[in-house]
Amino acid sequence: MRRRDFFKNGLLTTVGFSVLGSRPIIAKPNHYAADKAKNIIFLVSDGMSSGTLNMADLLMRHKLGKASNWISLYESGTVRRSLMDTASANSFVTDSAAAGSAWGGGNRVNNGSLNIGPNGEEYRPILQKFKEEGKAVGCVTSVQITHATPASFCVNQNSRNSMPQIAVDYLKLKFDVMMGGGREFFDPSKRSDGRDLYSEFEGNGYEVVKDKSEMLNATGTKPVLAVFSEDGLPYAIDRENNEELKKSIPSLAEMTKKGIELLSKNQNGFVMQVEGGKVDWAAHGNDASALLYDQVDFDEAVGVAMDFAMKDKNTLVIITTDHGNANPGLFNPGPKNVRFESIFDSKCSNEFLLGQIKKETSASQVIDMVNHYQNVTLEKEEASLLLKNFTVGENGLYNTNNLPVEVFGKILSKHNAISWAHTNHSADFVELAAFGPRSENLPGFVKNYELHNFLLEASGVKRSLFASV
Template identity: 65%
Template structure:
């Protein structure tokens, strides 16, 4: 087969399976005796296996305990497999296509949200569960309109259509939607000057703009909670800043509140929980931001598992949509000492770099990194960082076009963490499950198979299956 035909048809078509997940995969799920009343689908976006590993090592050596995710493996509490992450257009997926495989049950081209290679528009999975009477929602550390939450909710040819996706959420009336992205709801930021916050309130939503307002929500109305412009702050920045900590919740707090609200529905609930800034930190090769956001996500895993172990009717799925940058902790005579430097880090690379302006001297840069990251940069290294700035330019995942990658190259000798790249990878990824239906997890799955897996575990009518 010609290479262009391979990608035109998608990987599954090339293997004779077709774009749709219509082959009767995982049919043993039908034999599950107990129905999953609820589903909590947890996604650490862009989590390479090295991210999971280093975060666990960091936590063990800093606090003397394992991460929740690895502890589930150690105690053999969950079923575990690997998942292929290809899209219809590439062996290396983006988040929109990866999430759409789960959300729509078919592989789509990178950049699309539940729009198939031939224009198909599969019904997104949260719409299916909503129509069955369940409460549904998403919580994330990036914009609530971003690719991964949107992939469970809407059909759109472009993941970049976030102003439109915000309007779709108003129409869909999902029960809980939490994250960042105020620019897509505020009249001051929207091109059409429409005040979507007001529109949500006028149509019966409770709208929360900070942590306290979220905590007060009773669940008597559907809840839209938007805590920041763009994505939420990195966890390492939030926990070390009093104002941020008071106003912006952790992912675990959002997850707990969403469960509290949606578990009131006697028919159950389905929710997606995304650690979205794990992916952003990986793109920037920012070790501190990456590892502490992974641990922030891991706290949400703990919340979900605590509920599921008590409830006994909840299927918990823990995974990622793709790897990103493939970090690793590599050997040196100071590897242990270097990792311990991250114990005392109190700010992400993004936060520190944003403090630097064109008038900074090398010595000021050195002082800044020593104060917040305990990194003893040399004069030459400080000059490399200053010379790499491109002030007043913009970049993807990096609006200020900060010199993340020159800095990361310098930091490797101080952290012993090295990176394979700055973008998504084609790695098979971790997939873990607990609760009703998890017994049918096979050792290897393709991402689109999870759509029918969830529907079958919930014993939804076969008409809902793709």
């Protein structure tokens, strides 16, 4: 099989990841330091179908020459493995708000809600409970810090779309570490009410950081609010192939490492949620390059968390997803897997590439662009079809520029061998792995809301804080 050099450097060359936590975990410690978890790291690859996990592992094995951290944990028997039912209160197919609220509040809620039950019940979010127990708490994410998954561990809101208010809610909570995107919800020039939440957070004792270097220099003497981008963070493949973005935007693993450093200063322990949120966005867009490299980015964060937990012996690590999305899979990869290997040399997300196409761009120019950026040679008919669909496109949260993402994803499927079932969430049971104190109590099949009490039980908190089910 042909191998390509993964470690080429330079602007818009092959993507590379070299963060701590990339080695396989091959052994499980004989015991933990205590019979309950002092710390919890809850990692969520948002919208990760099983095919995403599978293909990211194939990419890493055949491009990097090593297995993914997640699959290595399975291979070595280091973690307890389970399947999880992801339904919401009103559908077999959940959204991220309801899925996260099942974990965060211990009860199933309707899609779109954050810890508000179908009859208006308010379920106290789990990070508020752990904060009351004296633990440091926080969230890091590759999307807006006010987005559904981090918010589900933190706040009560009738609608996940209330992100300007969720930012205000965070101000009141004074959690210890909050990192992600979402500048538009903190900047007075972006907010409809003109509030300068940056100044308000600083006035409430926070250290506000806005780029990678400021994050790395944070000392933890104050709680930290880190907002790195206007919307979600760039896709990992776009960040790694742009030196300016690499300098200013941290990877999920770098945020995770810094989050652990800051939160672990608390002698009573910490609880942190880590979300690879752009995995979900890429799946919605049927964007294979963005999907797989953001899953690799998430996997590096898994490695960071496991490195800490293996040494600490007091930390429970949960690795999972909130739901499947688009159910991608690898089909007919061609002789020696040559179609799939085109992903090895991809230099950008579909979203980035489509954003370079203008009204005056010709079909031949599209062919040249796709060949340069994604190592795929389109037929003239395919390039023309793509251009025709720019006036149609897809609307919604994950495609605000109205780009023909689904059409492009289907065109590329013929060339990279990755096909898609849909552009939205699925009802699949999903992967769940656990390591650390009390992980042996995880059953082989769980419902998402059952994890709330599982986390509290593993930490030994008082029963009065448990969710009513």
